[in-house]
Amino acid sequence: MPSRSVTFTGIQFENPFLLSSAPPTESENNILRAFDAGWGGVVTKTIGLHPVVNVVGAKAKFMRTSADDSYVSMKKRPGAALHSSWNWELISDKAIDWWIPRIQRIKAAHPTKVLIASIMAGSGNDKELRNWQLLAQAVQENGADGIECNFSCPHMDRKDMGSNIGKDEGLCSVVTEAVKEVATIPVWTKLTPATRDMVVEAAACFRGGADAMVSSNTFPSLPIIDPETLEFEINVDGFVSSGGLGGPAILPMALANMAKMTQAFPDKAFSGIGGVSDFAQALSYFLLGAGTVQVCTSAMLDSAIGPHVIQRLNAGLDAFLERNADKGWKSVEDFRGIRRDRVVLQSQIRRPAGEEYEGGYEHVEGYAAPDRADVAS
Numbered sequence: 001m002p003s004r005s006v007t008f009t010g011i012q013f014e015n016p017f018l019l020s021s022a023p024p025t026e027s028e029n030n031i032l033r034a035f036d037a038g039w040g041g042v043v044t045k046t047i048g049l050h051p052v053v054n055v056v057g058a059k060a061k062f063m064r065t066s067a068d069d070s071y072v073s074m075k076k077r078p079g080a081a082l083h084s085s086w087n088w089e090l091i092s093d094k095a096i097d098w099w100i101p102r103i104q105r106i107k108a109a110h111p112t113k114v115l116i117a118s119i120m121a122g123s124g125n126d127k128e129l130r131n132w133q134l135l136a137q138a139v140q141e142n143g144a145d146g147i148e149c150n151f152s153c154p155h156m157d158r159k160d161m162g163s164n165i166g167k168d169e170g171l172c173s174v175v176t177e178a179v180k181e182v183a184t185i186p187v188w189t190k191l192t193p194a195t196r197d198m199v200v201e202a203a204a205c206f207r208g209g210a211d212a213m214v215s216s217n218t219f220p221s222l223p224i225i226d227p228e229t230l231e232f233e234i235n236v237d238g239f240v241s242s243g244g245l246g247g248p249a250i251l252p253m254a255l256a257n258m259a260k261m262t263q264a265f266p267d268k269a270f271s272g273i274g275g276v277s278d279f280a281q282a283l284s285y286f287l288l289g290a291g292t293v294q295v296c297t298s299a300m301l302d303s304a305i306g307p308h309v310i311q312r313l314n315a316g317l318d319a320f321l322e323r324n325a326d327k328g329w330k331s332v333e334d335f336r337g338i339r340r341d342r343v344v345l346q347s348q349i350r351r352p353a354g355e356e357y358e359g360g361y362e363h364v365e366g367y368a369a370p371d372r373a374d375v376a377s
Contacts, residue, residue: 002321003331004040004314008291009186009211009269011145013114015040016332017282017313020273020294021118021148021190023060024305026092028102032109037307038314041114043294046091046150047099047139048120049131053090056236060087062247062301063224073224074233084250085297086223086234088155088243091120096135100142107143116188117144119179120153122160123171129178140185149179149210151201152192152217154244163192163217169204176208188271190214198257199264212269214294215257218244247297251275255284259343262289266340277309279316289337 004015018041019025019034026045034042064080065072072083092099099117106115117139121131136147151172153162165171172189179187189205191198193216202213220242223234232240254274262270272285277298285293295313299306321329329335 001330002318002325004317006040006291006332008271009146009188011114011186013040013292014112015310015314015317016286016292017041017310018043018114018116018271018292018294019299019305020296021046021150022296022300023087023089024296024299028106030305031106031115033307034305034310035106035110035113037305038310039113039306041116041145041292043116043118043148044092044099044103044144046118046120046153047094047096047135048091049096049135051093051095054093055088058234059089060085060300061223061234062086062297063249073226082248082297082301084245084247085218085300086221086243086245087218088234088241090156091118091150091153096138100138103139103142103144114145115143116146116148118148118150118190120150120161122158123165123168123175124160128160129175132175132179133182136179136183136187140183144185146186146188146211147179147183148188148190148214149176150190150217151175151205152190154192154194154218154220155242163194163220166190166192166201166217167195169200172201172204173208176205176210180209186211188212188214191216193217193253193257194220197260199260202261202265206265206268212271212291213261213265214271214273215261216254216273218246219250219253221245246274248275248277251281251284255288258285258290259288259340262337262340263343266337276313278312279320282313282316283320286332286336287339288343289340291332291336 006013006016019039021043025031025042031042061074062085063072063074063083065083066080119135122128151166156162187210189210191201223232226233251274258272270290271292272290273294276282276293276295282293298309302308
């Protein structure tokens with residue numbers, strides 16, 4: 001019989017769809033609602049040892065666009081469709097002591113659901129590495145099924161946190177190794193796209209012992225400037241800093257990063273994030289080799305935790321397996337990665353036949369080809 005369930009990093013999920021670490025998973029109530037709605041897993045809002053303080057006013061907004069003018073704006077307009085989300089929200093403003101009893105209660109209420117605890121500390125010295133270990137031990141001792149190390153937040157105040165770790169292969173390896181020293185549950189590392197080649201950082205995390213890569217967090221970006229007021233559409237006292245772009249706009253870029261990593265490490269585990277609102281987008285991740293997918297933007301716009309989104313994802317998976325029953329496909333694992341090898345260098349894409357094509361180079365390097373009229377004379 002067809003099955004939605006997957007085994008990912010040794011953890012059994014009733015379906016491969018997770019709410020990612022983001023505003024939808026910032027509270028006990030939201031996580032409980034998410035599990036009640038049918039999500040197979042939830043990654044908590046990133047937990048630190050100490051509280052953080054967010055900017056004044058809005059922390060996240062959504063950008064929309066319209067077909068007639070392609071104008072992208074945070075303003076709500078009739079007929080406009082979702083383009084992306086933008087946020088400059090930091091990690092959870094609740095410290096580890098607040099989270100511990102809530103992790104216990106969530107797991108008691110939903111023992112068969114998967115709760116992954118996202119954690120973050122600093123880097124660069126033994127004290128900060130020990131902080132990673134303290135966080136890992138706290139969440140696993142209180143019921144978390146796995147750990148997601150946040151190496152990817154694009155706008156932390158501290159230079160030794162978030163994406164500043166994820167852009168440094170040495171720190172990626174050292175921090176992952178420190179967490180793995182104390183972890184008794186699977187450890188995932190969430191990477192940033194704000195680096196030259198995510199394969200380099202993924203390799204470093206795997207060397208440190210990571211069980212899976214999560215790709216990827218939001219893309220560093222700025223909000224749009226309003227052409228009427230000449231102000232950024234989201235700002236505090238007229239000022240703005242780089243934030244994170246998510247949602248449909250990042251799907252093709254996120255898929256490109258996923259393909260690079262799954263090709264580099266075909267036997268490793270990957271969880272995909274970016275632009276998923278329906279099964280069609282999740283399918284692209286599965287076909288490239290991801291074993292699970294995570295969702296944020298579309299869930300935020302659907303009662304905060306996406307009850308209709310998870311219904312669509314589960315129904316889409318069921319229908320896909322039914323349509324392909326003749327192939328013998330009964331689960332995600334049966335078709336996972338089957339399009340990964342279709343992504344090749346452009347030089348491997350077929351070119352027009354004939355002697356005139358020289359792979360982008362002149363026939364004799366450094367010299368122009370002779371004029372045909374001169375040759376004829």
